[in-house]
Amino acid sequence: MRLVTAVIKPFKLDDVKSALEALGVQGMTVSEVQGFGRQRGHTEVYRGAEYTVDFVPKVRVEVLADDADAAGIVDAIVGAAHSGSIGDGKVWTVPIDDVVRVRTGERGADAL
Amino acid sequence: MPALDSGDTAWVLICTALVLLMTPGLAFFYAGMVRAKSVLSMLMQNYVCIAVVSVVWVVLGYTIAFGADVGGGLLGGFRFAGFAHMTEPVPGYELSIPPLLFAFFQLMFAILTTALISGALADRVRFGAFVIFASAWALVVYSPLAHWAFSPSGWMVKFGILDFAGGYVVEICSGASALAVAMVVGRRHGWPREAMPPHSLPLTLLGAGLLWFGWFGFNAGSALKADGLAVQALVNTHMAAVGGLLAWIGMEKLRNGAATTLGAASGAISGLVAITPACGYLDTLPSLVLGLIAGGACVLAVQAKYRLGYDDSLDVVGVHFVGGVLGTLFIGLAATASVNPAVVNEGLLYGGGFGQLGRQAVGVLAATAWAFAVTYLLARAVNAVIPLRVTEEEEATGLDQALHSESAYDFGSVRSMGRIG
Numbered sequence: 001m002r003l004v005t006a007v008i009k010p011f012k013l014d015d016v017k018s019a020l021e022a023l024g025v026q027g028m029t030v031s032e033v034q035g036f037g038r039q040r041g042h043t044e045v046y047r048g049a050e051y052t053v054d055f056v057p058k059v060r061v062e063v064l065a066d067d068a069d070a071a072g073i074v075d076a077i078v079g080a081a082h083s084g085s086i087g088d089g090k091v092w093t094v095p096i097d098d099v100v101r102v103r104t105g106e107r108g109a110d111a112l
Numbered sequence: 113m114p115a116l117d118s119g120d121t122a123w124v125l126i127c128t129a130l131v132l133l134m135t136p137g138l139a140f141f142y143a144g145m146v147r148a149k150s151v152l153s154m155l156m157q158n159y160v161c162i163a164v165v166s167v168v169w170v171v172l173g174y175t176i177a178f179g180a181d182v183g184g185g186l187l188g189g190f191r192f193a194g195f196a197h198m199t200e201p202v203p204g205y206e207l208s209i210p211p212l213l214f215a216f217f218q219l220m221f222a223i224l225t226t227a228l229i230s231g232a233l234a235d236r237v238r239f240g241a242f243v244i245f246a247s248a249w250a251l252v253v254y255s256p257l258a259h260w261a262f263s264p265s266g267w268m269v270k271f272g273i274l275d276f277a278g279g280y281v282v283e284i285c286s287g288a289s290a291l292a293v294a295m296v297v298g299r300r301h302g303w304p305r306e307a308m309p310p311h312s313l314p315l316t317l318l319g320a321g322l323l324w325f326g327w328f329g330f331n332a333g334s335a336l337k338a339d340g341l342a343v344q345a346l347v348n349t350h351m352a353a354v355g356g357l358l359a360w361i362g363m364e365k366l367r368n369g370a371a372t373t374l375g376a377a378s379g380a381i382s383g384l385v386a387i388t389p390a391c392g393y394l395d396t397l398p399s400l401v402l403g404l405i406a407g408g409a410c411v412l413a414v415q416a417k418y419r420l421g422y423d424d425s426l427d428v429v430g431v432h433f434v435g436g437v438l439g440t441l442f443i444g445l446a447a448t449a450s451v452n453p454a455v456v457n458e459g460l461l462y463g464g465g466f467g468q469l470g471r472q473a474v475g476v477l478a479a480t481a482w483a484f485a486v487t488y489l490l491a492r493a494v495n496a497v498i499p500l501r502v503t504e505e506e507e508a509t510g511l512d513q514a515l516h517s518e519s520a521y522d523f524g525s526v527r528s529m530g531r532i533g
Contacts, residue, residue, distance in 0.1 A: 044309060045364075045368045045370065045372065046309050046310055046372070046374055047374060047375070047378060047411075047414050047427060048364070048367065048368065048411065048414060048415050049304075049415075049418070050368075051307035051309050052307075053307075
């Protein structure tokens with residue numbers, strides 16, 4: 001099993017969600033995050049004084065998946081989140097040892 | 113003493129209420145510009161001025177400012193201490209309104225001027241020490257200067273210096289005092305390296321609107337009659353505000369690429385500041401020009417604190433001092449007797465030569481020196497007895513929690529304390 005994590009532009013969330021639903025993904029976790037990569041932040045000016053806001057708002061999407069499905073999910077997210085401009089974000093996967101469904105106690109792939 | 117006029121009396125009664133509203137307006141103008149953790153302390157500094165300056169003014173301030181001169185045009189005598197003998201005429205004035213109304217109208221100016229200084233003290237001054245400083249300041253700095261420049265027996269008035277509604281007494285006085293006390297109190301921790309952007313510009317815009325509204329009473333009410341001069345002063349006031357707003361956002365667009373709401377509010381205030389001394393002496397179009405000059409100059413002046421290193425947090429110096437200087441000097445250029453017969457020497461542009469400009473400049477130097485020096489000494493004296501500055505921990509926590517045991521925005525999480533970045 002793998003955990004697919006994507007940090008994307010907030011306005012791309014609906015596209016990513018639709019793409020994952022089309023792929024048959026059953027669930028996801030979404031959170032608002034802030035950070036910077038190559039995009040860096042932005043500048044605000046108050047009475048001529050410039051302030052750099054270093055961290056840019058982003059959305060983090062997390063999906064647990066079977067090993068066989070992970071690559072397809074990554075491709076779907078990349079396809080949906082792509083705008084071609086700097087700051088589109090990143091997607092990565094990590095291996096997961098175990099998953100438990102809290103309600104039933106099911107473990108492993110059954111819990112996905 | 114001329115007969116009382118019910119129209120004049122009604123007008124100045126209304127203007128008194130208008131000018132009172134300026135202090136809450138100023139409170140919100142300032143409060144929007146500070147950080148979310150010290151909003152209430154800023155509001156509180158302004159509101160408490162309404163209370164303490166009222167007491168000081170009734171007890172002693174008014175009589176020092178407008179009592180019969182005790183010598184040299186420097187101070188008024190004590191006959192009106194405690195608002196006694198208020199049925200007697202105000203020395204030097206031919207008023208068609210009750211003297212008590214005049215005294216109370218002038219109280220609103222004293223309150224606002226004291227409150228203006230709080231803009232230099234954002235986020236770092238102990239409340240109790242501020243109360244004592246503000247009370248003493250209204251008495252020892254404001255009241256004598258009001259005597260000099262407002263009372264007909266004051267030396268500045270006798271010397272021929274013109275100040276219709278408070279360019280010296282309110283704007284230069286508060287601006288120079290703000291610089292002095294900011295130097296005594298010191299910079300906020302982290303300033304200017306750390307970003308301290310305004311937490312709520314809508315509040316600032318709302319406050320600026322209330323100030324603009326109240327300023328009609330401040331300036332047009334200073335005619336002390338409901339007559340044509342009051343109307344001209346009101347029109348001039350508005351046109352200068354308009355000019356200031358347009359010049360400030362125009363300059364911003366050229367320099368920074370965006371016209372900002374804070375710039376619109378600041379520009380309008382800079383125009384209002386500049387027209388304050390001049391509103392009763394100018395024609396309409398010169399007032400618009402003065403507003404444009406003030407907006408364009410103040411947008412540059414607010415940058416000076418970064419080069420000179422004093423933390424005048426909300427730009428009392430850059431807006432009120434600089435705007436006040438421009439307005440008082442502009443009288444020497446464009447004052448005309450066709451607007452106000454009290455103009456004895458017309459401005460340079462009306463063929464009056466450099467005489468009035470020179471007198472106005474003397475006024476700038478005198479008011480600046482007086483307000484800066486006495487305020488500096490007063491702030492040092494208060495600071496020696498009761499420290500003006502909060503502890504570093506209180507400053508980091510925010511004065512609302514640390515001093516007033518409240519918070520302005522209860523969103524139930526740390527998000528109200530500031531944003532990441």
